[in-house]
Amino acid sequence: MLQGTASDVGKTVLCTALCRIFKQDGFRVAPFKAQNMTLNSFVTLDGREMGTAQALQALAAGVEPRAEMNPILLKPKADLEAQVVVLGEPLADMTAKGYRQDYLPRARQVVQDCLQVLQSEYELLVAEGAGSCAEVNLKDGDIVNMFVAEAAGLPVVLVADIDRGGVFASIIGTLALLTPAERDRVAGIIVNKFRGDIDLFRPGIEFLEERTGKPVLGVIPYLEHGIAEEDSTSISSHRARPGEVEIAVLKLPRIANFTDMHALAQVPGVSLRYVKGGEPIGRPQAVILPDTTNPAADLAYLRAKRYDLELAGLHAGGVPVVGIGAGCYLLGETLVEMDGTSQAGLGLLPLVVTLGQESGGVRVEGVVTRACGDTWQGLEGTRIAGYELRGGRLAWTGEVQVFVELDGQPVFSGSPEGTVLGTQVHGVFHNPALALAFVNKLRRSKGLSPLPAGDCRFLDQEAAFDRLAAEVRQHLNLPLLYQLMGIAPSDRAC
Known part of the structure; x- marks a missing residue:
């Protein structure tokens, strides 16, 4: 099990790498994260919702994602409130205090049950903790760090991020705050996101091993891995690279499923820029309104920051505007809330949206049966996949063009001239042919x-998993890790 000294130390990416490494070495492996607070979710084949990170880890392991791999999903809706999703099904909206008081005892049993199921069906479990494993004020309610390690009998590897500084204090301080039993469960340390000359860091490795009595299992370099990251801090740290084509993404206060844009950032020549509150949109080649957990509040935000005027000007100048998921709702004429109140939308599409309770997820898979317009020509017969999270009822009030259709279901619809597009399909740009078609429209x-x-090779997810595994394998003392896991060399295929 990987646990961290803090959030965003790289646990998720390292767990993804280990899932692929163990698969390559002949094991049937499953990922696990007991509780994940994230705005990025995935829909399983049976229509259940789980964190995107654990879904990617499952795919890296070569197994189908399932809700038991992330039994509790917390989707923030306001500063102190989140939707609680249990085993892929929405349970209720709860405050942090209400969740701890009313649901946490039941949550422990759910976690234990899922651990038993997965450990009975898979040879190895790669479990991921959350945040820091030494948050003393939250320890009595822990169901995701040492609780999991103890319940499943897993050795713990502590991961620290050297790039942010203070790596020695964070490792030693974290271990000092653990109980003796918890410290004994920590089998080793990984120093992550290293930049520079490893020889200059060797005295640091020796110091850590001598001071903690734990082996340093690896010093992993700062990797440009191409795997979508789920932590919202990844948006704050995102830096747009120079490119011939610029795509601006409005960083809505309640942005969700921002991994939808990850694939576009991997396309050669594309500069993907997040527009943060108060910054001008500028003159990009396209603007994306991402998914949001609160369309009404984010629509008001766009007006307060006068982005509605900027978007109208860009649209008038022929710049494509794309809405994904609930971001599409903002493009319409009217947004009707659940209590019946309404507000005017951005008015870029002839659309009235009535918000409702999220009705669960639906996987979208099939073959493009219809593709219209110069942008999408030649896509017929292309197999694509994604998923929908349905939280509103759409009613078109005027002329609309379906540009891409999947077995009779619209994938991209919009204004007849094609400068305003909306889609309810998350992950749509993770389909290489669609991403390339859209980028080439902007290039033209x-x-x-x-x-x-x-140039679609940049979106080959399997190749990305293999590259990540190769990089991590090179810098990780894998024989020692297997030894700490109690696995003999003769038990491995590789």
């Missing part, structure tokens, strides 16, 4: 030649 608008189909 600048007089640039289109990228060839061969």
